[in-house]
Amino acid sequence: MLSKTKKMIARSVAGAAVLPLLVSCGESEKVEKPMNILFIMCDDHSYQTISAYDSTFIRTPNIDRIAADGLRFNNSFVANSISGPSRACMLTGKHSLANGFTDNSSSFDGSQQTFPKLLQQQGYETAVIGKWHLTSEPTGFNHWDILIGQGDYYNPTFICNGEKIQREGYATNVTTDLALDWLESGRNAEKPFCLLLHHKAPHRTWMPDTCDLGLFADSNFPLPETFYDNYEGRLAAAGQKMSISKDMDLVYDLKMADKDSAIHSRPDLEEWGRRIYSNMNPEQKKAWDAHYDEVIAKFKAAGLEGKDLDAWKYQQYMRDYLRVITSVDRNVGRVLDYLEEKGLADNTLIVYTSDQGFYMGEHGWFDKRWMYEESFRTPLIVRLPGGVKGESMAMVQNIDYAPTFLELAGAEIPSDIHGCSFLPVLKGEEWLPNRDGVYYHYYEYPDEHAVKRHLGVRTETHKLIHFYDDGVWELYDLNADKHELNNIYGKPGTEEVTALLKEKLVKLQKQYGEEQFIAQ
Ligand code: SGN
Numbered sequence: 001m002l003s004k005t006k007k008m009i010a011r012s013v014a015g016a017a018v019l020p021l022l023v024s025c026g027e028s029e030k031v032e033k034p035m036n037i038l039f040i041m042c043d044d045h046s047y048q049t050i051s052a053y054d055s056t057f058i059r060t061p062n063i064d065r066i067a068a069d070g071l072r073f074n075n076s077f078v079a080n081s082i083s084g085p086s087r088a089c090m091l092t093g094k095h096s097l098a099n100g101f102t103d104n105s106s107s108f109d110g111s112q113q114t115f116p117k118l119l120q121q122q123g124y125e126t127a128v129i130g131k132w133h134l135t136s137e138p139t140g141f142n143h144w145d146i147l148i149g150q151g152d153y154y155n156p157t158f159i160c161n162g163e164k165i166q167r168e169g170y171a172t173n174v175t176t177d178l179a180l181d182w183l184e185s186g187r188n189a190e191k192p193f194c195l196l197l198h199h200k201a202p203h204r205t206w207m208p209d210t211c212d213l214g215l216f217a218d219s220n221f222p223l224p225e226t227f228y229d230n231y232e233g234r235l236a237a238a239g240q241k242m243s244i245s246k247d248m249d250l251v252y253d254l255k256m257a258d259k260d261s262a263i264h265s266r267p268d269l270e271e272w273g274r275r276i277y278s279n280m281n282p283e284q285k286k287a288w289d290a291h292y293d294e295v296i297a298k299f300k301a302a303g304l305e306g307k308d309l310d311a312w313k314y315q316q317y318m319r320d321y322l323r324v325i326t327s328v329d330r331n332v333g334r335v336l337d338y339l340e341e342k343g344l345a346d347n348t349l350i351v352y353t354s355d356q357g358f359y360m361g362e363h364g365w366f367d368k369r370w371m372y373e374e375s376f377r378t379p380l381i382v383r384l385p386g387g388v389k390g391e392s393m394a395m396v397q398n399i400d401y402a403p404t405f406l407e408l409a410g411a412e413i414p415s416d417i418h419g420c421s422f423l424p425v426l427k428g429e430e431w432l433p434n435r436d437g438v439y440y441h442y443y444e445y446p447d448e449h450a451v452k453r454h455l456g457v458r459t460e461t462h463k464l465i466h467f468y469d470d471g472v473w474e475l476y477d478l479n480a481d482k483h484e485l486n487n488i489y490g491k492p493g494t495e496e497v498t499a500l501l502k503e504k505l506v507k508l509q510k511q512y513g514e515e516q517f518i519a520q
């Protein structure tokens with residue numbers, strides 16, 4: 001009879017079938033060592049600012065290293081474009097209603113099934129380091145060291161296995177240090193590992209590391225084509241509060257906290273913006289002021305208004321965001337170097353993703369939440385040792401990560417998981433997903449950015465969205481209208497495609513237990 005360990009290894013061989021690293025198990029036979037999993041996720045990282053996707057704004061040589069040796073997904077979507085819900089979808093492989101975490105005010109029920117728990121049963125050592133944002137304490141991890149809520153960029157406080165610890169430094173560097181420490185000496189090296197390395201960067205308010213403040217100072221980025229969108233035919237889009245022009249705050253978001261308090265913005269945000277130093281040490285403050293005092297002085301002297309002010313805000317936003325990404329990319333490089341130096345790269349699946357996409361001024365916006373492409377799509381780059389390289393058009397979703405990791409580990413995929421393993425895609429094999437279109441459902445309203453609740457379905461060519469509180473539908477032909485400016489719902493000639501999409505939508509709602517949301 002096979003011992004428990006051997007049974008696990010035998011299952012792993014059958015289930016994984018990914019070019020294995022052969023190791024001696026101390027007996028005469030050679031067996032496969034299960035593949036490690038490194039799941040790197042940034043908060044709010046747009047695919048527009050990863051040069052493997054788009055080099056208009058920035059070069060990200062280290063994230064591109066993963067892409068050069070792996071697969072870049074061009075049609076990777078989230079199930080609910082907001083942090084906590086997105087993370088809950090990933091952990092459970094289930095849509096929001098089923099996992100119970102529908103918006104950022106929810107608390108994750110940690111007693112439910114998650115992929116880290118199932119990997120533990122499979123013999124994995126699991127850890128989550130960085131942003132967690134699920135309110136309840138992590139379960140299913142041998143080690144956890146998480147930021148509180150959104151976490152701070154400077155000298156952030158973590159909760160390490162239940163104990164609060166403030167750590168000196170810049171969040172992206174500190175989080176990476178913690179991950180490298182765990183890889184080096186915190187884990188049980190006899191076991192395969194699954195590490196969730198989840199950065200808070202580049203979340204609002206996009207505070208760069210002091211060493212990156214000088215970057216992009218002279219860059220002038222082209223305004224997106226849709227920056228001055230008038231939202232015609234899109235009622236919900238017209239009602240939002242995430243406009244760079246109207247809602248991006250000079251003091252809070254753009255750091256114009258002048259020492260003589262002559263610049264005023266929205267009172268509550270201005271107050272927060274003037275607390276920018278609250279966590280910084282004297283050295284950090286000095287470097288910060290050395291940069292921003294000059295920017296503030298120039299801004300005041302320029303006396304900008306109207307479209308000139310809008311353009312300035314856009315440039316300032318982009319510069320800070322890209323500086324934050326520069327630090328993310330550098331830190332990704334540190335982790336990749338470590339894996340290579342330690343000989344782990346050949347036996348580790350590396351995933352780079354974000355909890356959702358983000359607006360870089362498209363439609364005039366920052367933030368996310370919508371089922372429109374920039375926030376519904378999210379970057380996803382996966383390097384499977386021995387797997388295929390290049391790009392994939394497969395329509396994958398963040399509920400698919402859990403079953404993918406489980407299949408890779410040779411574990412059984414529970415039948416209640418909604419997602420579908422895309423391991424075949426990584427191996428260059430035929431992929432037959434368990435769905436006909438991708439389902440989306442966003443629940444957080446009312447909220448500071450005033451995005452109405454909506455759900456919908458996307459196929460390769462079309463997108464149907466239902467803002468159900470207002471009974472409003474939108475339909476886009478994605479081939480003819482890539483910026484989703486022309487809502488053709490109800491237009492003559494769209495009857496057939498609308499009926500087809502509604503049928504797919506209802507089918508998916510039934511599949512995911514969302515019958516209560518089927519439009520009557
Ligand atoms: C905070 C931000 C919002 C952002 C949400 C959700 N405001 O509330 O702009 O949409 O987080 O982001 S802030 O003033 O606190 O920065 S999420 O990605 O974490 O869901």
Ligand code: CA
Nearest residue numbers: 043044083355
């Ligand atoms: Ca986010």
